[in-house]
Amino acid sequence: MHIPIPIAVLVQKAIDQTLPLDPDTQRALGTIDSKVIAINIQQPPLEFALSIVDNDIQLLRVFDGEPDATLAGPLSDFFAIQSSDTALDNGRIKISGDEQLAKDFGLIVYRSEVDWQDALSPFLGETLVHKIGELGKRFGLWSSGTKQHLREDTAEYLQEETNLLVSRNQVSSFTKQLETTAAKVETLDSKLTALEERANKKGKPS
Amino acid sequence: MTEDANSNKTHFGYKDVDESAKVGMVGEVFHSVAAKYDVMNDVMSFGVHRIWKQITIDQSAVRPGHKVLDIAGGTGDLAKKFCKRVGSSGEVVLADINASMLEVGRERLLNEGVVGNLRFVQADAEALPFENDTFDCITIAFGLRNVTRKENALASMLRVLKPGGRLLILEFSKPVLPLLNTVYDAYSFKALPMMGKLIADDEDSYRYLAESIRMHPDQATLESMMKEAGFEDTSYQNLTGGIVALHKGFKF
Numbered sequence A: 001m002h003i004p005i006p007i008a009v010l011v012q013k014a015i016d017q018t019l020p021l022d023p024d025t026q027r028a029l030g031t032i033d034s035k036v037i038a039i040n041i042q043q044p045p046l047e048f049a050l051s052i053v054d055n056d057i058q059l060l061r062v063f064d065g066e067p068d069a070t071l072a073g074p075l076s077d078f079f080a081i082q083s084s085d086t087a088l089d090n091g092r093i094k095i096s097g098d099e100q101l102a103k104d105f106g107l108i109v110y111r112s113e114v115d116w117q118d119a120l121s122p123f124l125g126e127t128l129v130h131k132i133g134e135l136g137k138r139f140g141l142w143s144s145g146t147k148q149h150l151r152e153d154t155a156e157y158l159q160e161e162t163n164l165l166v167s168r169n170q171v172s173s174f175t176k177q178l179e180t181t182a183a184k185v186e187t188l189d190s191k192l193t194a195l196e197e198r199a200n201k202k203g204k205p206s
Numbered sequence B: 001m002t003e004d005a006n007s008n009k010t011h012f013g014y015k016d017v018d019e020s021a022k023v024g025m026v027g028e029v030f031h032s033v034a035a036k037y038d039v040m041n042d043v044m045s046f047g048v049h050r051i052w053k054q055i056t057i058d059q060s061a062v063r064p065g066h067k068v069l070d071i072a073g074g075t076g077d078l079a080k081k082f083c084k085r086v087g088s089s090g091e092v093v094l095a096d097i098n099a100s101m102l103e104v105g106r107e108r109l110l111n112e113g114v115v116g117n118l119r120f121v122q123a124d125a126e127a128l129p130f131e132n133d134t135f136d137c138i139t140i141a142f143g144l145r146n147v148t149r150k151e152n153a154l155a156s157m158l159r160v161l162k163p164g165g166r167l168l169i170l171e172f173s174k175p176v177l178p179l180l181n182t183v184y185d186a187y188s189f190k191a192l193p194m195m196g197k198l199i200a201d202d203e204d205s206y207r208y209l210a211e212s213i214r215m216h217p218d219q220a221t222l223e224s225m226m227k228e229a230g231f232e233d234t235s236y237q238n239l240t241g242g243i244v245a246l247h248k249g250f251k252f
């Protein structure tokens, strides 16, 4: 499962606000610059990647390429990386690809001043599955067309990601107009279908 | 298909026009909407276009150090995200045929502090002014439907793509649900020009946009055009019920 887009945006924000508080970690990240590390959490199932670029960490919801290293294991063992410098040695997290890179990364996290679990706590732990499930569900809805959710989620997302341009009011008045149009079309559509059926009955065989 | 091989006519929305005239008309459309384009974009797709664009980025496999070309890049939504991804060791080129669009994009991205690894190039998708095998990834979002000879554009993209590189085409397509199709038609033909009038005061331009969307090749046709041009391992995914599709193809 992938992190839903709005959650990914928020997690990235959390990272961006936290990392500058820890210049040593930022410097250390320079030693593994340009590497992409895939994280494969098995319980709960969650896949994403971290890209190390210009002393920053970028969260990639999806990485459709070849990562330099992949770490796979249960969430609890990922938490252990910050409390133990041997967390990547006991084999509970499977490493594939560049093993040295994975271990270097583990050490950087271990040495980091930032309490990552705390920084990411709104998105982690017991509530993780719940939150992601909820948002995933809500966000899944825009494709199947539940208008109410579409409106709320989109307005939310717009404002979260972009501090945008278009106010909630503008969006909602527009969606209302659209819904009216859509409703008219639906009525028209069913009238046309009825007419067509009637015509077909009368006209048969043609 | 948009071209009629025998008569040198092409479509400008639903009007048949000479090919050379189309380039001019398309230019005018974007010239007249450039300034309000971002606002229109958000209102008209309820911001969902941002989600479509994020999904495009997800499929790009772009990583630090890569060179990315965003064709028909307009005001730079994708380019901006790619700049972050490729970092200081990479490069992003935002190409667009229209100088006004590029100017709006340049101003916007400078304001947002995106500098250093971004270049702006005025270029026609049909004749890209780059060396062979230059880019790791090429994207064209909501741009291909405006291109007069799509097969020329696809060939040109293939040429400048590195072996192993990929092309991503994000474009309006054919909704897969019949009802959605009807509603969407009504949306694009009635609501869209109306909104165009309200916001950009430019109903004609947005009518053109609506019409050009309907004339654009459907999912399977576009995929076969990509294959014909020489792209391999092609595929597409429908987004929001096929209102938009994301096509992917590789150069090997």
Ligand SMILES: C[S@@+](CC[C@H](N)C(=O)[O-])C[C@H]1O[C@@H](n2cnc3c(N)ncnc32)[C@H](O)[C@@H]1O
Pocket: B026, B030, B041, B071, B072, B073, B074, B075, B076, B077, B095, B096, B097, B098, B101, B123, B124, B125, B126, B140, B141, B142, B143, B146, B147, B148
């Ligand atoms: C609908 S905008 C899309 C902008 C941006 N990619 C986005 O998704 O927001 C289409 C852009 O295509 C550009 N365009 C049209 N024909 C083109 C061509 N032949 N070559 C390059 N760009 C072209 C227009 O100038 C315009 O900026």
